[in-house]
Amino acid sequence: MTTLSQGPTAIEELGDWQRAVRDQFPIITGHPDLAYLDSAATAQKPQAVLDAVQTYLTTANANAGRGSYPWANRTTALVEQTRDRIRRFLDDPAPQRSAVHFTSGATEGLRTIARDWLPGLLTHGDEIVVPAADHQANIEPWQEAQQQLARQGVHVRVRPMPYQQASGDYDHTALARLAGPRTRLVAATHVHHVYGGNMNIHRIREAVGPDAVICLDAAQSVGHLPVSVADLDVDFGVFSGHKAMALPGTGAVWARQARGPAFTPGGWSGTPNTVGIVSLAAALDWLDGVGTDRIERWTVALASRLTDGLRRLDSYEVLGCQTSLAVDSPVQRRQGIVTFRHRDIGSGDLGFILFSHGFMVRCDHHCQGAGGEDGESVRVSLHVYNTVAEIDRLLAVLATLG
Ligand code: PMP
Numbered sequence: 001m002t003t004l005s006q007g008p009t010a011i012e013e014l015g016d017w018q019r020a021v022r023d024q025f026p027i028i029t030g031h032p033d034l035a036y037l038d039s040a041a042t043a044q045k046p047q048a049v050l051d052a053v054q055t056y057l058t059t060a061n062a063n064a065g066r067g068s069y070p071w072a073n074r075t076t077a078l079v080e081q082t083r084d085r086i087r088r089f090l091d092d093p094a095p096q097r098s099a100v101h102f103t104s105g106a107t108e109g110l111r112t113i114a115r116d117w118l119p120g121l122l123t124h125g126d127e128i129v130v131p132a133a134d135h136q137a138n139i140e141p142w143q144e145a146q147q148q149l150a151r152q153g154v155h156v157r158v159r160p161m162p163y164q165q166a167s168g169d170y171d172h173t174a175l176a177r178l179a180g181p182r183t184r185l186v187a188a189t190h191v192h193h194v195y196g197g198n199m200n201i202h203r204i205r206e207a208v209g210p211d212a213v214i215c216l217d218a219a220q221s222v223g224h225l226p227v228s229v230a231d232l233d234v235d236f237g238v239f240s241g242h243k244a245m246a247l248p249g250t251g252a253v254w255a256r257q258a259r260g261p262a263f264t265p266g267g268w269s270g271t272p273n274t275v276g277i278v279s280l281a282a283a284l285d286w287l288d289g290v291g292t293d294r295i296e297r298w299t300v301a302l303a304s305r306l307t308d309g310l311r312r313l314d315s316y317e318v319l320g321c322q323t324s325l326a327v328d329s330p331v332q333r334r335q336g337i338v339t340f341r342h343r344d345i346g347s348g349d350l351g352f353i354l355f356s357h358g359f360m361v362r363c364d365h366h367c368q369g370a371g372g373e374d375g376e377s378v379r380v381s382l383h384v385y386n387t388v389a390e391i392d393r394l395l396a397v398l399a400t401l402g
Contacts, residue, residue: 010301011388018298021290022385024048034358035390040193040220040337040381041362043245045283052282053247053275064274075274082281086252089222089284090237093230097257101265102272105251106219107137109238110187112253112265113215114141119149120261121184121213122156129175129186129208132160132369135193138217139369142187161188168197168321168333176207184260185213188234190227191220194366194379195320196303196337198225201232213259219243223287224335224383225296235259241276245283250276290384299336299382302391306338306380309395315343315402319374336382339366345401347376354378357397359390 023029024046028036036044056078062071064079083100092098103109122128130142146158162174170188179186186208191198198221204214215236221227222237223244229237235258241250250273255263287295310316319341321334342350351363362379380394 010297011305014294014298014301015388017294018384018387022387025385026050028385034360035386035394037359037361037380037382037386037390037394039383039386040243040379042242042248043223043383044385045245045247045279046286048286049245049247049279049282053279056275056278061274064272078281079272079274079277082277085281085284086254089227089288090254091226091228091230092254092256094256094258099253099255099257099263101253101255101263102277103238103251103253104249104273105240105242106217106238107141107240109251109253110138110215110217111141111144113236113238113255113263114145115148116265117255117261117263118142118145118185119152119154122149122154124154125156125182126184127157127159127180127182128184129159129161129179131163131170131187131189133163134161134189134369135217135219136367136369137219138187138189157182159183161186165195165320168192168195169199170204172200172203172207175204179208179212183208183212185215187215187217189217189220190232191218191224191335191337192320193220193337194339194368194374194377196334196339196381197321198333198335201234205233211259220335220337223283223295224292224299226292229254229256236263241280241283244280245286246280247273247276249273250280252280295384296335298384299386300334302382302386302388303334303336303338305388306391306395307334309391310338310340310398313395313399316340316398317343319377336386337379338381339377339379341375341377342398342401347378350378350401353401354394354397357393359394359397 025044027044060071060074062075064075086100087095130139146156149156162171164171188204214234216234218227218237218239222239235256237254242248307318310318319339347363354361364376
């Protein structure tokens with residue numbers, strides 16, 4: 001694969017930076033014989049996040065929105081400040097108008113939009129487009145909403161988002177053909193959790209026109225690359241905090257509040273996950289500090305190295321995204337996720353063999369919706385703490401398996 005840029009590669013340019021960043025992850029430096037290659041499932045936490053949690057729990061832990069003593073006030077302020085932090089992180093074009101709702105993760109975020117907000121948007125005969133080859137968290141909630149509406153006599157159509165296996169992106173031409181005036185919402189994924197494709201969201205907007213709502217599942221992009229909801233022109237942005245280096249049980253829905261009814265998730269939801277929210281603010285600060293643009297260049301470069309290496313091994317098939325894989329390519333289609341299969345060795349067995357060499361990867365169906373089911377495969381998902389040496393060792397082990 002040719003390198004398009006004339007200057008130093010991302011790996012050469014960012015090597016010293018990456019070493020210093022990697023040193024900030026105690027679980028990584030504490031286990032030099034292991035390689036964590038499952039960051040699409042959850043990301044490891046830098047020391048800054050661990051410190052923020054420790055500081056909060058030892059200096060200000062209280063409930064939020066209740067009580068008027070200093071710890072309670074501090075907790076309330078931290079929760080509110082984190083909403084603004086999220087707005088800034090996502091490049092919110094109109095922060096005074098948007099809403100930020102905390103959830104336990106992307107799944108709960110998507111479910112909340114589909115259950116609490118979508119029924120107010122749709123009337124009999126409307127259509128929504130759902131990405132049937134993506135994560136089931138971005139499919140089931142929409143189907144459930146359709147069933148819920150049908151019980152009330154409102155029949156809406158759910159159409160599968162056309163997808164192209166070879167390019168690893170949605171088929172925008174087919175989307176433009178199927179979209180019409182009754183297409184009210186398109187649920188899309190920013191980075192595919194199996195194929196690693198960075199989906200072209202601009203082309204979705206072009207295909208469906210200015211009035212349709214776009215709900216973006218950014219679970220695999222937030223924390224991995226710069227995400228600008230202003231640039232992407234989406235109405236919802238949903239992500240999981242734990243994949244963005246915060247604690248598990250955190251996530252958020254960002255809602256622009258421009259197309260359709262206002263997003264006001266219903267009812268009293270009790271005590272928020274204050275510690276998680278504190279960790280999320282710390283994680284976003286940390287990510288902005290190191291730079292999501294550099295994280296993206298690093299993980300894209302590692303993924304390219306792995307993909308190129310796998311292509312040289314006859315026994316392996318790389319799934320999805322068969323184009324634009326050059327290191328530093330201006331079209332960085334594939335992000336830091338590479339999924340593959342061995343011709344003869346089952347993916348479960350391959351995972352077992354890889355762990356015996358210290359590699360932690362995911363080997364199953366990856367929670368993919370039935371519309372894109374490829375069977376079992378091995379997924380390597382990268383983050384800023386992964387190294388060239390890990391990729392080269394992995395390729396060396398894979399090469400010994402024929
Ligand atoms: N969407 C995508 C694209 C994902 O990869 C995942 C998690 N693998 C989810 C949604 C669900 O995230 P969570 O489990 O944190 O709710």
